[in-house]
Amino acid sequence: MKIKTTENYKIELLFSAVSFFSLLALFLIFLTLAKESFHSIKEIGLIKMITSSEWYPTDEENPAFGMLPLITASLYVTFLSLLISIPIGTLSAVYISEFAKPKAKLFLKSFIEIISAVPSVVFGFWGIVFLVPIIQKLFDLPTGYCILTSSIVLGIMAVPIITSLCEDALNMVPSSLREASYALGAEKHTTIIRIIIPAASSGIFTAIILGAGRIIGETMVVLMLSGGSAVIPESLTDPARPITSAIASEMGETVVGSLHYSSLFTLGLILFVITVILSVLAQYISSKYSLKLGKGR
């Protein structure tokens, strides 16, 4: 018995050590970001970096580290992609969960899973070869690499996350609510719109927020399709340089320890904070949701 207890203890220790590993990794990432960005934050000031709009980090005489164009580009792209992925994602989730017959359900779900398994660089290729020329012709632009192009591709990429999380949320609505509504003589569409979707609303919001987190952190597609100009975008068809694409493209060309190097870490820190806020928000909403449906049943 005694041996068993020590064994148990060892196993428990092992598992807890492993599970704390990811926490440690998160902490270390934050630490590295904070340490490396310290130089630029101290030199220039965080507020000044965030609010000024000149990003000329490699200018030899007068380098400028205004991150506003990069941040606006990221937000712009994220917002536009969500405009595409939210309706497609949520509506297909409703279709899969409420209307599709078992066979269609299986087909659609596996199809959507395949989308999420396609590497982002492949999406980037597809964008370059297929979408860029179309956008260029359609809007009569000097170049098809712009916010619109990368938003469309990102929007398609975010659909699987939003669809599968929304579908989970819809499936979590107890069938007793469905039955209650039907038993009162409600039609199917009324039941879906007035009972099921409201009951799943927090889960749907969570899905959208996590989708936003996926989009804002995506690098390869924006690097390949956004056009790369670090100017505050004024229209859909302007080229832009979102945060992720700035970090990825500039990190290789900068001197370790320089102000430019440090300011890229500041960008990373900003991105990190945004995504952490988004996932905390998602968790908060979903915990509130489970409480709401958990009570009294």
Added chain:
Amino acid sequence: MLTLNIKEELNKTEEKTKIKVKDLNFYYGPKQTLKNISMDIYEKKVTAIIGPSGCGKSTFIRLFNRMDEFVLESKSEGEIIIDGKNILEKDTDLIDLRRRVGMVFQKPNPFPKTIMENIAYGLKVNGWKDNFQIETRVIDSLKKSALWEEVKYRLKENAYGLSGGQQQRLCIARCIAVRPEIILFDEPCASLDPISTAKIEELIMDLKKDYTIVIVTHNMQQAARISDYTAFFLMGEMIEYGLTKNIFENPKDKRTEDYITGRFG
């Protein structure tokens, strides 16, 4: 014995049949869950369906408002005639049927909405627009389901804040708000404590004045207390059906007697 039977027959002829079940069979996939059931259910009476778990009693009453529609690969034969129309026919207007045949479920299932909205929902899906009329009907339904005194100051609160028994009475209020003709109760007290159960039973006996009531129950004392007629189901068959008094005091079938006296089930 003989006089009792004659009395029962006499009684039957005085009642008006509300639901007529004729040679009903129900299949769930290859398995037959209801076998050749025929019975008359009388208007403004409480009819209890008793029997052990899995005897088909819930399946049976869920055919009355066609909730079987959601069971995949099911098939029914025979007739269930409500007011002269066989509701098992394909062209039955299910929306209209469910407006006439209300249902209260085993577990309280209020919507995650306010108390007011819960009861108003049935009215709104039936096309009610006038807020004053809706409110009047909501209050009336709450009074009739003996919940008004407990919730009159919290109509705008979420229904999940109510206790299980209150939630079940809310579900009854929600059901009677649309004024059905028949109310089906599918083990309405299965998840409730004795005090809440007593309140629901009292309510059911009160509702009998206006509604035809069919109740499925595990609890034989409950059937004996509140019903006028009782049917005993076993393995998908209806073994015996008659006045509750006769079923409990003078069962004709050995199996009914065994079940009622607690020898199995």
